[in-house]
Amino acid sequence: MTGTDDSQCPVPRSGAASEQALHHAAQQIQDLVRAQGRMNSLLEAVLALSQDLELSAVLHRVVTTAMDLVGARYGALGVLREHGSGLSQFIPVGLSEEEVERLAGVEYPTGHGLLGRMIHQREPLRVRDIGAHPDSAGFPPGHPPMRTLLGVAISVRGRVYGNLYLSTRHDGLPFDVQDEEVVTALAGAAGVAIENARLYEEVRSGAERFQRLLLPRLTDLSPFEVAAVYQPAEGRHHLGGDWYDALMLPDGACAAVIGDVVGHDLVAAAAMSQTRSMLRALLYDRGTPASKVLTQLDHTLHAITENPVTTACLARIEPAGRGWDLCWSTAGHPPPLLLAPGSEPRYLEAEPGLPLGVDAALERPDHRCALSVSTTVVLYTDGLVEHPRHHLDSGMDALAGVAAKHAEGSLEDLCEALVANAPGDGHDDVAVLALRTPAVLPAA
Structure with a gap:
């Protein structure tokens, strides 16, 4: 009978040891699942950051995203000054309205305490008990109680741009190494998003400046009054095709034009500049009807350029025995708005x-309308009245209502009011040009 070798037989574990091993394995699986879920959340957060180009929106999203990733109740982003110590911005998130009111007037961190320490260091900072930390300087009056802290620096082009602060996990636990790692990874992506937003603002600012340089500086048109306003589209970094011009003609008439080149790029801006220059030259042909000028402009543009489609409204205000005559023609453009004393806008x-x-x-028709003294003619581009969720008529009615309230004030105030209260959705450039006839009848 062959005996057995006990050394070759597995020894069953005790129930407690087996249970402990199973618990450990389950914990590892949970950690892996949690890590995978957090990684997916981080990737989604990075994609979301890359979609914002407004700097203020990017900064706010950085804070809220970090809070979501680690389950923090409070978060803040401090932006360092360009030169010197201290913060130029401090963006808190998670405070109630009452807490915000209680902290009104409190200065940004200036270099003292834990937040101040973060200003001078690049390394992440994790604190289990803020009050017990040797660098803690306490909280200002009205500040909500906070115990834990996780701070991570955000760098842009190798320079610390600001610091991300998180406090108070919803589960009551202190921030751990995994929290630090995921927020540090987010901070790296945030640096890229912030730099993109800053470059976007530079491009948009340069584009707007270039656009304004292309527009004319209106000269003295006495005895007529004139004012104009141009406003670029909200949240866009494109060049626009909106333009206007006004000038006195040799025959004593005052000419005014407003137009909109289709497109929002350098091609549109260049086309706008070419069109305005050609029209100025054509307008000096004395007494030519507006429709003939537009037709000649259309032929010229077609012959020597490849300009995109353009809408325009060209008007001449001519002296007449009883006042003035407005002679105008449109090329697919919204109609002029007339503000006559004692009458409703029409x-x-x-x-x-x-x-x-x-x-x-194809030629365009001419139109004529008599004007009395102190009558205002408003020309505008469609961005002022168009809204995707509203009918065009409602936008034009709203514009007329605003004009009625400011019709008797200065033309500068009128233009500013029309733009400030525009019924359009702000996603297109806006130009407004207003002319007012003299307060006395023209000489015979």
Whole structure:
């Protein structure tokens, strides 16, 4: 009978040891699942950050995203000054309205305490008990109680741009190494997003400045009054095609034009500049009707350029025995708005012509309207009244209502009010040009 070797037989574990091993294995699996879920959340957060280009929106999203990743109740982002110590911005998130009111007037961290320490160091900081930390300087009056802290620096092009602060996990536990790692990873992506937003703002600022340089500086048109406003689209970094111009003609008439080149790029901006320059030259042909000028402009543009489709409204205000005559023609553009003393605002609805660049062979109709003294003619681009969720008529009615309230004030105030209260959705450039006839009748 062959005996057995006890050394070759597995020894069953005790129930407690087996249970402990199972618990450890389950914990590892949970940690892996949690880590995988957090990694997916981090990737989603990075993608979300890359979609924002407004710097203020990017900074706020950085804080809220970090709070979500580690389950923090409070978060803040301190932006360092360009030169010197201290913060230029401090963006808190998670405070109630009452807490925000209690902290009104409290200065940004200046270099003292834990937040101040973060200003001078690049390394992440994890604190289990803020009050017990040797660098703690306490909280200002009205500050909500906070015990734990996780701070991570955000660098842009190798320079510390600011610091991300998180406090108070919802589960009551202190921040751990995994929290630090995921927030540090987020801070790296945040640096790229912040730099993109800063570059975007520089481009947008330069584009807007370039756009304004292309527009004319209105000269003295006495005895007429004139004012204009241009406003770029909100949240866009493009060049626009909106333009205007006004000048006195040799025959004593005052000419005014407003237009909108289709597109939002350098091509549109260049086309706008070319169109305005050509139109100025054509307007000096004495007494030519507005429709003929637009037709000649259309032929010229078609022959020597490849300009995109353009809408325009060209008007001449001519002296007449009883006052002035407004003679105008449109190329697919919204109608002028007339503000006459003692009368309700009204649009000069008339048969429109085709936009420039569609068919140069088709002529456009001319229209005429008598003007009394101190009458204002408002020309505008469609961005002022168009809204995707509203009918165009409602936008034009709203514009007329704003104009009625400011019709008797200065033309500068009128233009500013029309832009500030525009019924449009702000996603397109806006230009407004207003002319007012003299307060006395023209000489015979």
